[in-house]
Each structure stands twice: as C-alpha cells, then as structure tokens.
Amino acid sequence: MALLSPHKVKRSANVRHSSGKREIKRFYKNVTISQQDGQFEINLDRKRLKTPMGKILRLPTEGLALAVATEWDRQEGVLEQSSMYLTNLSNAATDKPVPQSPAERASDILEFLETDTVRFRVEEPAHLVQLQALAWDPVVKWVQDRHQVEITWTDSIVAPPVAGETREKIGRYLTSYDSWSLIGLQAIVEGLKSVILALAVVDRHLSVETAVALSRLEEEYQIAQWGNVEWAHDITALHLRASVAASVLFIHLNTEVSSTNRKSAPKS
Amino acid sequence: MKPALAIYRAILHEIRLQKLHNPIRTDLTTYISREFKKHTVTEEKFCRANESALFDAKTYLEMLRSTRLHRALAAHYKGKGERTIEESANLVGLTSDYTNSPKNHDLVS
Numbered sequence: 001m002a003l004l005s006p007h008k009v010k011r012s013a014n015v016r017h018s019s020g021k022r023e024i025k026r027f028y029k030n031v032t033i034s035q036q037d038g039q040f041e042i043n044l045d046r047k048r049l050k051t052p053m054g055k056i057l058r059l060p061t062e063g064l065a066l067a068v069a070t071e072w073d074r075q076e077g078v079l080e081q082s083s084m085y086l087t088n089l090s091n092a093a094t095d096k097p098v099p100q101s102p103a104e105r106a107s108d109i110l111e112f113l114e115t116d117t118v119r120f121r122v123e124e125p126a127h128l129v130q131l132q133a134l135a136w137d138p139v140v141k142w143v144q145d146r147h148q149v150e151i152t153w154t155d156s157i158v159a160p161p162v163a164g165e166t167r168e169k170i171g172r173y174l175t176s177y178d179s180w181s182l183i184g185l186q187a188i189v190e191g192l193k194s195v196i197l198a199l200a201v202v203d204r205h206l207s208v209e210t211a212v213a214l215s216r217l218e219e220e221y222q223i224a225q226w227g228n229v230e231w232a233h234d235i236t237a238l239h240l241r242a243s244v245a246a247s248v249l250f251i252h253l254n255t256e257v258s259s260t261n262r263k264s265a266p267k268s
Numbered sequence: 269m270k271p272a273l274a275i276y277r278a279i280l281h282e283i284r285l286q287k288l289h290n291p292i293r294t295d296l297t298t299y300i301s302r303e304f305k306k307h308t309v310t311e312e313k314f315c316r317a318n319e320s321a322l323f324d325a326k327t328y329l330e331m332l333r334s335t336r337l338h339r340a341l342a343a344h345y346k347g348k349g350e351r352t353i354e355e356s357a358n359l360v361g362l363t364s365d366y367t368n369s370p371k372n373h374d375l376v377s
Contacts, residue, residue: 207326235341249328
C-alpha cells in the first residue's frame with residue numbers, strides 16, 4: 001500500500017471514518033408511499049425501502065407509513081439514521097435482530113421491574129428524598145390502581161422482590177400487545193429505565209415530557225444543584241424525549257383504528 | 269386558543285421547518301388535518317377517543333420538536349470527530365503503512 005500522508009487523504013462522497021461507519025448521502029429524489037394488500041410500503045424514487053436485513057418494509061397503518069416516509073423525506077445531504085426513530089423501530093419489528101417471541105419480550109420487560117428506577121429511593125439529601133416521594137408516589141399509586149397490583153420500593157441498594165401476583169397481572173397485560181407494539185414498549189422501558197413510567201406513558205396517563213422528567217429526576221436535581229452542561233445534559237434529555245415520544249407513537253400508530261366511528265343521528 | 273388548535277398549529281409549524289417535498293408534505297398535512305377534524309367535532313364534552321387523539325398529537329409534536337432541537341444542539345457542538353488512523357500514526361512520527369511486514373515499520377515519516 002502506498003504511503004499516505006494525512007494531507008493526501010481524499011474526502012469522497014462516501015467517507016469511511018476510522019470508526020468504520022459509512023456516511024451515506026441522500027441518493028433519492030422522491031419519497032412516496034403505496035399500499036399493497038392492506039399494508040403500506042415506502043418508495044425512494046422507484047425502489048421500495050428495505051430493512052437492513054433486506055426485507056421490504058411493510059407498515060400496518062397509513063399514519064405510521066407517513067411518519068416513516070417523512071423521516072426519509074426530511075433528509076438533506078448525509079443521512080442521519082440515528083434520528084430516524086420510527087424507521088429504526090419499524091426495521092427492528094420487521095427484522096427482529098434479537099429474535100424473541102412476544103412472550104419472551106413481555107418477560108424481559110417484566111424482569112426490568114426488579115430494577116425499576118422508581119422503586120429505588122435515595123436516603124439523603126432530604127430535599128431529594130422529598131422530591132422523589134412527591135414526584136413518584138402518584139405514578140406508583142396510579143399503576144397500582146390501574147393494574148390492581150402492589151408495588152414496593154426501597155431506599156437501600158437491595159432490590160425489593162416483585163410480588164408474584166404483580167408479575168402475573170402485568171405479565172398478562174403485556175402479552176395483550178402484539179410483537180410490534182412490544183418492541184416499542186421495550187424501547188420505552190429501556191429509555192426511561194422504568195416499567196412503571198412506561199406503563200403510565202403508554203396508557204396516556206403521563207405525557208412523554210413528564211415521564212422523561214420523572215425518569216431523570218435525580219439528574220435534574222443534580223443539574224439544579226451543580227449547573228447544566230448543555231452539550232451533555234440537554235442533548236441527552238432531548239434525545240430521550242425524542243426517542244420515547246417516537247416509541248409511544250409507534251405503539252399507538254401500530255394499533256390505530258382507521259374507521260371513523262359514526263355517532264347515531266341526533267334526535268330531532 | 270383551544271388546546272387542540274394550538275397543538276395543530278405547532279405541528280404544522282414543525283412540519284414546515286422540516287422542508288419536506290411533495291407528495292409527502294401534502295399527504296402528511298392532509299392526514300393530520302383529517303385526524304384533527306375527526307376528533308374535534310363532537311357534541312360530548314368529554315370523549316375518550318378525542319382525549320387519546322389529542323395525547324397522540326402532543327406526542328407527535330414532542331417527537332418532532334425534540335428531534336429538531338436535539339439535531340440542532342448536536343450539530344452545534346459537533347467536534348472534529350475521531351482522527352483517522354493516518355493522523356494518529358503521524359502524531360508519533362509513524363507512516364500509515366500498517367501492514368504487518370517489519371520492513372514497513374518506518375520510524376521516520
């Protein structure tokens with residue numbers, strides 16, 4: 001191989017960085033959606049959008065298809081795949097790179113309940129203890145009422161066990177979701193680091209903004225005490241808000257009812 | 269201003285900022301308008317389907333807005349990135365010819 005001095009390194013359209021990541025530029029002009037057998041496909045110019053594993057991406061609803069298409073159409077120059085949240089979720093749901101049955105996914109989510117953020121409180125400082133109680137107690141109560149389960153928490157580092165009945169009831173609730181929705185749910189739980197907050201946000205009890213704030217309670221407290229670092233804190237928080245919002249939307253768009261429910265005619 | 273209307277306008281604003289092309293831009297705005305109309309014409313003061321739809325709209329707005337702000341911040345604070353292998357090697361006076369043969373290990377660039 002010829003000796004290369006750094007000055008002679010060519011910067012081409014598809015640059016391979018030392019990390020090995022390829023930068024792809026927008027290679028298509030038009031983005032359209034089309035319908036085939038009740039499913040929706042995305043077209044980039046004449047070619048149908050495929051998943052990383054080469055399967056044609058088929059979306060169950062128009063809403064989801066439009067949102068995915070929008071992620072592709074808004075790209076300018078280099079494709080920013082990390083911010084194409086719905087595309088990434090749809091790809092994961094289609095390819096299932098981690099092959100799990102819905103029961104296995106539900107079980108994974110249930111496991112997370114053991115180390116749920118909201119079940120671990122600090123012992124001090126007193127102000128933070130109060131803040132956690134004020135912020136988290138209502139959500140815990142809501143989950144208990146909604147699912148008729150008991151949720152315990154601790155201020156030690158030892159995880160309090162999850163009651164068998166709790167496990168059973170929430171497990172059953174989770175398996176009522178289809179595999180696509182469960183992938184969305186897994187993403188929410190992993191992002192928020194909490195099953196309890198995930199349950200609340202999916203049921204539309206908490207807004208995404210609130211759920212993220214509750215998830216990041218201790219960080220936000222520390223930031224308030226010690227100062228904010230915009231390029232770290234804000235970027236992390238915004239990314240979490242975007243990705244959780246996308247995951248919540250993914251679940252709801254997956255199960256949207258497309259028919260209009262007509263009310264009965266008003267009596268004259 | 270009714271909350272639904274405020275959300276609707278905010279979503280349209282976010283979409284405009286995305287600089288989309290047709291047909292997607294039109295299809296998307298048509299879809300959103302249709303959904304909003306479907307869920308704001310009701311005689312009932314409280315309707316669960318409408319509440320749900322409003323929540324979904326807020327969530328969509330949250331996604332669009334947070335994505336935009338995140339990308340803007342990340343671009344603003346974007347560093348030079350990692351050095352290439354050539355640059356790293358050059359730091360210590362080595363050439364970038366990194367095949368394993370000893371005769372290629374020059375100590376002077």
